[in-house]
Every structure is written in structure tokens, then in C-alpha cells.
Amino acid sequence: MLAGASPPILLKGLIDDPGVVVDLFERNAPYTPLGGWFRPGNDGDEATSPMWFQGDWVQGDFAVEGADLFLRNERMIEAAREFSGAEVVVPHTVYVNLMAAIAECGPAHTDNPVFSGRSRANTPMMLLRTMLWSGLFDRWEIRQVTSIWWLNDVEGGGFSYWPEGPENPPQQHVGAMANTALVGDNHGMFHQVEPVGPFEAGTRLVAASAELAPVADGSGDWAVNHREHQSFRAPFDQIRASVLWKADVYSSEEERRRVEQDLLSLDDVARIFDEDLRRRRADFRFDLDRVNDPAQAASLAAVYPEAVPTGAGESVFDVYG
Numbered sequence: 001m002l003a004g005a006s007p008p009i010l011l012k013g014l015i016d017d018p019g020v021v022v023d024l025f026e027r028n029a030p031y032t033p034l035g036g037w038f039r040p041g042n043d044g045d046e047a048t049s050p051m052w053f054q055g056d057w058v059q060g061d062f063a064v065e066g067a068d069l070f071l072r073n074e075r076m077i078e079a080a081r082e083f084s085g086a087e088v089v090v091p092h093t094v095y096v097n098l099m100a101a102i103a104e105c106g107p108a109h110t111d112n113p114v115f116s117g118r119s120r121a122n123t124p125m126m127l128l129r130t131m132l133w134s135g136l137f138d139r140w141e142i143r144q145v146t147s148i149w150w151l152n153d154v155e156g157g158g159f160s161y162w163p164e165g166p167e168n169p170p171q172q173h174v175g176a177m178a179n180t181a182l183v184g185d186n187h188g189m190f191h192q193v194e195p196v197g198p199f200e201a202g203t204r205l206v207a208a209s210a211e212l213a214p215v216a217d218g219s220g221d222w223a224v225n226h227r228e229h230q231s232f233r234a235p236f237d238q239i240r241a242s243v244l245w246k247a248d249v250y251s252s253e254e255e256r257r258r259v260e261q262d263l264l265s266l267d268d269v270a271r272i273f274d275e276d277l278r279r280r281r282a283d284f285r286f287d288l289d290r291v292n293d294p295a296q297a298a299s300l301a302a303v304y305p306e307a308v309p310t311g312a313g314e315s316v317f318d319v320y321g
């Protein structure tokens with residue numbers, strides 16, 4: 001799968017009334033800067049975060065009112081079926097990204113994998129990624145399809161993707177992105193957000209605890225606030241707002257039952273890595289007591305390195321990380 005995914009499917013005019021989505025964004029504000037695996041351990045007051053904000057609309061048992069516009073979107077589900085050739089599509093996640101004034105790219109990456117029985121709920125993210133890149137756990141990987149939908153046409157903000165694999169140059173979705181979606185395999189295909197305007201002031205950094213929300217003065221503007229201090233203000237249509245959707249896909253109900261019952265334990269993970277490390281004559285073995293130890297994660301990642309995609313732009317997190 002990682003050798004290159006099929007090109008994503010482009011959907012145009014997906015949402016009948018994008019104004020409904022503007023309301024959804026407003027009702028579910030405020031949004032906070034991206035945390036997680038790109039910026040571990042950063043939650044301070046210093047202005048260190050690019051203006052890349054995120055919010056969850058559907059996650060586990062949680063769902064905001066109105067999110068079914070995306071979660072149960074028939075055209076998206078049908079496109080996921082067509083893209084994957086899978087009969088069973090189980091949408092499970094909707095989250096949003098809001099970006100502005102980032103003069104570098106986002107990181108070129110593939111999305112974090114999930115395996116039957118092993119997810120971020122019980123397994124360190126780096127270990128999940130190394131499991132993916134090792135190719136040793138393909139039998140347990142839950143296949144997922146991702147859709148990204150864009151609300152506005154902003155300055156910059158294109159989307160680069162590598163449908164022919166990381167060793168070939170990327171393609172771009174840019175210009176006239178409003179109300180379009182790309183439905184494809186973001187877990188197998190590298191992708192990257194291009195620089196996002198406005199560009200006059202370069203990359204603007206905000207506190208990790210800052211919040212992006214509508215200004216309550218009828219102007220339609222949005223602003224970034226941190227401890228009563230406003231650091232950025234712009235009309236909402238100048239903010240790159242996207243809605244991401246993820247679904248698990250199975251070729252049949254029978255496959256779904258098989259995958260759901262075929263759970264991977266940490267003991268299995270250790271055993272399978274060890275068999276392969278022995279074959280490779282590596283000078284270490286997987287130590288279950290060091291599952292959370294970054295040094296062990298680094299040793300494993302050195303044996304099973306991630307690909308580096310050709311022609312990727314410099315990541316804002318490499319510059320300001």
C-alpha cells in the first residue's frame with residue numbers, strides 16, 4: 001500500500017449550502033492550536049505555535065450537532081466505496097483545521113495508522129508508525145479512507161499529494177478549492193499543506209493556549225485571542241478552513257467480523273518484531289518494559305525508517321518546532 005496509493009477522487013459542489021458549514025464552524029468555536037505528535041510537550045504561554053487550529057466534530061461517542069452533514073454524507077460514502085472497492089464503509093471521525101499566515105508548508109506526512117486492537121488509546125504513536133513502516137503488521141491494519149473538504153478559496157493554501165508514491169513528484173490541488181473534496185488514502189499517500197496567506201507578515205506565531213473564534217460584533221471577522229490580547233483578526237473567508245472525514249472500510253461484513261476478532265496484543269507486537277530483528281541480525285530486541293521509551297522507539301525507527309517524499313516543501317514545524 002505504501003508503494004503508492006491510487007489518486008484520490010475529486011468531488012465538486014459537495015455541500016448544497018456552505019453557509020450551513022460556516023454556522024457549524026461558528027457554533028463550535030473556539031479552536032486551539034494543533035498539538036499532538038507534531039508539537040509534543042508544548043502548552044505554554046509563549047508565542048511558539050503557527051496559526052494552525054484544530055477542533056473535533058465527531059470523535060468516539062462525541063458528535064457536535066449538525067456534523068451528520070459530513071459524517072453521513074452519501075456522496076462521500078459512495079466515493080469512499082468507489083475509491084477503495086470496499087463494500088462496507090464505516091465513517092467514524094470528523095475534525096476541522098483552520099489555518100492562516102503560515103509562510104512555510106505543513107509537514108509532508110501520512111496519517112497515523114490504526115491496527116485491530118492497537119491504536120493511540122493503548123499504543124504510543126511512534127510505535128504505531130514504526131509498525132506501519134515495518135510492513136510486518138499489514139494483516140491487522142484497519143484500512144481507512146479520508147476525505148478533505150475545503151470551505152474557502154484563500155491566498156495560497158494548496159494541497160500537495162503523492163499518488164505515485166514518495167519517490168515520485170507530488171501533484172497539487174490548488175485554486176478553486178472551495179466546496180471541493182478529495183477522497184483518498186491519506187494513511188498510505190503522503191500529503192502536505194502548501195503555505196497559507198495572508199503572507200505580508202510572514203509566519204505569525206501565537207501562544208499554544210491561544211484561541212481562534214468569531215468576533216462577536218456582527219462583522220463576520222474571526223480573531224485569535226490569548227489572555228484578553230487579540231493577536232490576529234481577519235474575515236472568515238480569508239482563513240483556510242477544512243473539514244476532514246475518516247471511515248474504516250472493509251471488503252465485506254465477513255471481513256469486518258474477521259478483523260474485529262483478530263486483535264493484536266502488545267505481546268504479539270514484541271514477538272513479531274523480535275522474529276524480524278533476529279532475521280536482520282539486529283543487535284537489540286523489543287523490550288516490553290520499554291514500550292514508552294523514546295530510545296527504543298528511535299532504535300526501531302532506524303531499522304524501519306519512514307520514506308521521505310520527493311519534492312516536499314520545508315515544514316513550518318521544522319522551522320519553528
Ligand SMILES: [Fe+2]
Pocket residue numbers: 109110111186191
Ligand atoms: Fe494528514
